[in-house]
Amino acid sequence: MSGEKSAGPPQAFLLPLGGADAAQRRPRGPQHVGVAGAGLVGRLFAWALSQAGHKVEVFEAGPGPEPRFDGQGAAAFSAAGMLSPLAELDAAEPEVAARGFESLRLWPLIAARLSGQPTMQMDGSLLLAHRQDLGAAERVLARLRVSGFPAAQSLSEAELAALEPALLRGLRAWRLPGEGFINPLEAMTALQQDSQARWHWRRPVIAVEPGRLKLADGVDLRFDWIVDARGLGAKPQLPLRGVRGEVITLSLANHGLTRPVRLLHPRHRVYLVPRSRDQLVLGASEIESEDRSPVSLQSAVELMAAAHSVMPTLAEARIERLDVNLRPALNDNRPFAHCEPGLLQLNGLYRHGWLLAPALVQELLLASGLANLEKP
Incomplete structure (x- = not known):
């Protein structure tokens, strides 16, 4: 390669x-x-x-x-x-x-x-999309279909609710096994x-x-x-070069999320990972900059708003830490x-x-x- x-x-x-x-x-x-x-x-x-x-x-x-x-x-x-x-x-x-x-x-x-x-979990992850963003989701799913790897498994609303009851109803969802x-x-x-x-x-x-x-x-x-x-x-x-990434650690007792989720969004790659039953990690921006200064208001607001849009109970989460670092690329x-x-x-x-x-x-x-x- x-x-x-x-x-x-x-x-x-x-x-x-x-x-x-x-x-x-x-x-x-x-x-x-x-x-x-x-x-x-x-x-x-x-x-x-x-x-x-x-x-x-x-x-x-x-x-x-x-x-x-x-x-x-x-x-x-x-x-x-x-x-x-x-x-x-x-x-x-x-x-x-x-x-x-x-x-x-x-x-x-x-x-x-x-x-x-x-701590490890290997029970699959979820791709999520709001119905108005299905065009962006379809572009990602098309890449997965031609990759030759296991296909994303489409979930009904009832199946999603059974897997992750903490997530918003009405989302489109796909499970990625393994x-x-x-x-x-x-x-x-x-x-x-x-x-x-x-x-x-x-x-x-x-x-x-x-x-x-x-x-x-x-x-x-x-x-x-x-x-x-x-x-x-x-x-x-x-x-x-360094690629700036910003990550938010959230605390929410018994938040209910059991596997990582990724929101398919036209502008953001947003993921939410349940690090423990009371803690989640939300990320991540991707900015072509080697600026190591603290997390910007814009990034924090956009990431948290996107996460809240798929998991309403995050309204009561507390911001534990705002973190920034540079990915070597x-x-x-x-x-x-x-x-x-x-x-x-x-x-x-x-x-x-x-x-x-x-x-x-x-x-x-x-x-x-x-x-x-x-x-x-």
Whole structure:
């Protein structure tokens, strides 16, 4: 899956170790691995590599492992954690859905081995549309029908009411089987705490090459392998841009929503995710800007009005948090995954971080011979 729109390294889902001697170049025995970046990708690599018996050190610009809601922390903390390969076909290519379904298979295997077992739900998601917006909905459904993946299942008003009684009557609805969500805060915490890595906070990496990290303080460090998972911190080595996203966390006791819903709207991609019985996550704007300032009034009003239009009980919800962050993206919005002896790179996951990370990390681990997410 290569792109031609941006300068710099070729963009692809995977550039495997090549050549007839690839097997001979794969590591034998425990390796010393330096990981640049402690977002979702960096934590998943660190966990998998340490579980496989490697000595792992992680270098991160941030002050510590805890979530930050100031626009400066890892974008994974701000995400809703939706695992929705079919719904993403609205704006993504079939390769995203294919890797997404692989991640749907891998996430339960990973979560079962994490302490506390982060909250997951895989009981499907819903697409919703007001009747006046059926034209916009039909365009999305048409992309799903020709994708070759499982079809959206049309629901009658009675079927929707039986599945999700908290939703407005009279909506058009379609069920997407197998989709779900994971709790990002729980999963990020467990991945960091359960790895045997050594974590170096406030140590930003400014450059990587095979077997070598260069830190902002001028220190050069040597390792057997480097994993570059810096997100936007990888600029200018990769031609990345930040895409602003705004998310709202709501509190409403016994809200009644049991699965993620996405509103098919002419202007907004609005989703609502039930993180717990008393908390929901509402998102997300998508703005071509690297502005990290607080959530704008316009975005907050539009998102909340759209959500309230499909779930009337949200009128009594309380705004727990307004969050903003930047999604790392390349010019064609495709991920960049690269493998060569001594270096793994994964970046540009855009709006698909939680959906794509396990599948792409697994491909790179298998290509390098360093680990396998499916095996302890």
